[in-house]
Amino acid sequence: MTPFVLENQEGLRLRGLDFGATLTSLTLPVGGERREVLLGCADEAYASQQVWLGAVAGRFANRIGGAELVRDGQRWPLDANQPPHCLHGGRDGFHRRRWQIAELAADKVRLTLLSPAGDQGFPGQLQTSLEYRLEGQDLVVEFEASTDAPTPVSLTSHAYFNLDGDGPEGDVRQHAITLRADQFLPTDASGLPLAISPVEGPFDLRSERLIGQAWLSHPQQMQAKGYDHAYLLKEAARLRGAGQAWAARVRSGDRQLAMEVYTNQPSLQFYSGNWLASTPNRAGQCYQDHAGFCLEAQQLPDSPNRPELGDPWLLPGQRYHHQTRYRFITTR
Template sequence: MTQLITLTNESGMQLKLMTTGAALLSLTVPVGDEQREVLLGCKPEDYLRQQVYLNAMVGRFANRIANSVIHYQGETYHLVASQGENCLHGGKDGFDRREWSIVSLQQDKVTLSLHSADGDQGFPGECDVTLTYALENNDVLIDIQATVSKACPVNLTCHGYFNLDGKRGDVREHDLMVNASRYLPIDAMGIPLSSAPQPVEAALDLRQSRCLKEQWLSHPQLVTAKGFDHCYLLDSDAQEAAARLTSADARLTMEVFTNQPGIQIYTGNYLDGAPSRDGTLYQDYEGICLEAQLLPDSPGRPELGDPWLLPGNTYHHQTRYRFIAA
């Protein structure tokens, strides 16, 4: 049964989440004399009827694996397809659909756990995940650790949809900077093309902060995806901001720090019809996801890194969302 959790801290932040999908329901931050809602969200009872991974923790492997198949040391594993013939976000019954367990709960921090059985969605081996959400000053810290009983690609991320305006509207009015000089071009299904990562160019170059609506759909890759849905290979280390998002009114900025090599920028291109917390339906482009992760389709493509976690080793993903009010 779903359990609801509310975290607060002395800085005035409040984070609401639930154990189903470890999904975030609301995040408010102080901006002047207001508490500004910065996340899209739905009513808990509506969560399982949405298909857009609304603020969920996705895995066992976030993003896409082509043809839903992986190979390792002579073994072939057929995964559950969840987007056409490809495996998206861990399969049809991924971690975003699971009931997570509460390990510990404090005023400003909660730790959850999840056990995934051998063969779950086709993935080899058992996988045990520990996930912590914590409020630290003006930051939301997400810390994920995982172990496996057999070699398996592991890649988890928070699929949070942000809109920093504090009201519903077009997130393309936000300014965005991404500290990356390379990205992965994709085909019509979002699978990285066979070529190696490419230099950012024209409308895909986000190294200088600019309004997302500028040059909108002016590049063939943006037309292919109906907006941004691309993985950027970060130039920054964990001490530098991987990305910076600023509200349309310029009163609130969110910086992203992570130890992951990539960040998927997704502008909510297929949000239309998802339930909102006020009972109405979201429209496309009302929220943006900045999903720190390993690179998509990398289990069988060494040029995209090695996402295979081995028994005895620990996967450790840490992402920090920092909020700065003007």
């Protein structure tokens, strides 16, 4: 594994690995001290952890039902790594690959990956480029991809955040979240999305509320052990250029730090770290459930076979482009 380190004049310091294009650390000054806002583990533990800790999920983030693609009368069986479904591109998806570090500067790095036709069952050869950049108080994650045959593409960073810092008793349920979405995707017991539904109860995050408020009071939360749902972003919350509105905003439990998320993707998967227990941490011990949260910008889950959820198929001659910004704002 080869590490890389980025730093800028505003005090953001990012560390990552070529393995899985994984983000292992992000620190910034808060209240006169340097605060770690990403969950992470020892470098040698990334190959064995099972929660996509800081890695890229791909070739298709989230779930594809029945681990099968169907298009124009053709069928492609995929790796059913979360039986009976394919999760995050399969057991040997992009999170398990050694990406190539193509360019490295003080405040940005570009990594590339060639995914051959048949990789985890997916059709078409996919050439992917990923850039991590530090711009002011922003961490920018930008993907581009092209293919030689139709294939569904949805790439995302599976970074786990804790804005209070990466402490041994970390729990993000005292963080406050706002998410600009009128609709979300409830799921069945296997995590596969059902029909698009209006937000309700604890899933209505249009006004700020604690992540842990009325915890497990909704059948969907009880089933998932918390939040693990895709939110369909309003068009006004989709990244279009300078001055664009944020899609999500989270404030730390101590209220000294906020993070805003800007993206050009149609949905954010909000995951409250419901299955983190037994995942190794930096101290050589283990995280507990809810020690971190994810806001994964992506295409809608299971959309390759369900047109009502969008069209994530990339065709030859087209360019896949995904940009997400995580903006950090100190409030004291």
